[in-house]
Amino acid sequence: xxxxxxxxxxxxxxxxxxxxxxxxxxxxxxxxxxxxxxxxxxxxxxxxxxxxxxxxxxxxxxxxxxxxxxxxxxxxxxxxxxxxxxxxxxxxxxxxxxxxxxxxxxxxxxxxxxxxxxxxxxxxxxxxxxxxxxxxxxxxxxxxxxxxxxxxxxxxxx
Numbered sequence: 001x002x003x004x005x006x007x008x009x010x011x012x013x014x015x016x017x018x019x020x021x022x023x024x025x026x027x028x029x030x031x032x033x034x035x036x037x038x039x040x041x042x043x044x045x046x047x048x049x050x051x052x053x054x055x056x057x058x059x060x061x062x063x064x065x066x067x068x069x070x071x072x073x074x075x076x077x078x079x080x081x082x083x084x085x086x087x088x089x090x091x092x093x094x095x096x097x098x099x100x101x102x103x104x105x106x107x108x109x110x111x112x113x114x115x116x117x118x119x120x121x122x123x124x125x126x127x128x129x130x131x132x133x134x135x136x137x138x139x140x141x142x143x144x145x146x147x148x149x150x151x152x153x154x155x156x157x158x
Contacts, residue, residue: 001084009081016074020106023067026129028114029121030059037119049122052129059129061143062136071102
């Protein structure tokens with residue numbers, strides 16, 4: 001792999017880590033945001049957060065789909081990158097490096113920030129999440145039907 005190709009992989013992997021951080025922070029922000037504090041803000045932006053929270057299941061499903069796609073993409077790219085650089089030990093190194101990077105930069109750090117200022121992060125992320133919830137509507141409906149089906153099997157209801 002030449003320098004230009006390596007740089008391209010690294011840029012895309014950094015982008016995917018940032019997207020992972022965005023989804024993780026968003027999940028924590030919307031889970032931790034106080035509806036009473038949002039209502040007390042008496043602002044159109046806070047009202048949009050409250051509207052999105054009314055569709056919490058679709059919001060959460062969108063976040064989980066996005067985060068999984070991003071993290072699986074990152075793991076795949078990381079594996080290709082490290083295998084091309086290190087050959088036989090590349091997959092192991094990729095697993096270790098990508099796991100550490102995702103945990104620190106894609107999960108723990110963004111979730112810690114969002115936990116400290118959930119309403120602000122939720123307000124900031126609402127425009128993006130509104131679009132993504134709309135885009136992922138077909139998948140959200142499919143997963144909702146699947147959940148209903150599994151619940152009925154589990155409870156024995158028809």
